Amino acid sequence: MTLISGFVPIATLILLRQHLGCGAFLFTLGGLLAFWGGIILTSRYVAEPLYEVFVGWDADAPPDDWRRARDKYFRLNNTIRGPCSAAAFICYVVALGLPTP
Numbered sequence: 699m700t701l702i703s704g705f706v707p708i709a710t711l712i713l714l715r716q717h718l719g720c721g722a723f724l725f726t727l728g729g730l731l732a733f734w735g736g737i738i739l740t741s742r743y744v745a746e747p748l749y750e751v752f753v754g755w756d757a758d759a760p761p762d763d764w765r766r767a768r769d770k771y772f773r774l775n776n777t778i779r780g781p782c783s784a785a786a787f788i789c790y791v792v793a794l795g796l797p798t799p
Contacts, residue, residue, distance in 0.1 A: 703733055703786065710793075717799040725796065729789030736782025745774050 707730040714723040748771045755761060 700738075703790075704730075704738065707733070707790065714798070720799050721796040722793045722798050725789045725793035729786040729793065732782045732786040732789060737779050737786070740774065740778045740782070745771060745779070748774070 707726050710726050711723065711730070714720065714726070717723055748767065751767065752771070755764065761767075
């Protein structure tokens, strides 16, 4: 599903390259930027490093501040990736509903 959301819009943009100003192109581009910039990059460079820290903890003796780290991880999911995912979805649906040239 990630591959579809990340690469199918690229194929769509290639097909619409002759119509750079049309709504379908612009909404697809907006969705693609929201997907890669907000979801993929945040996951790769912020959430995954935090998760790797969690994996390194001893399950029987977690550090004292484990709740703060967990809250930071979920806050990233909810405040960055969630809205970006919704924005990408909305942009893709709007682009799908617009007439193509």
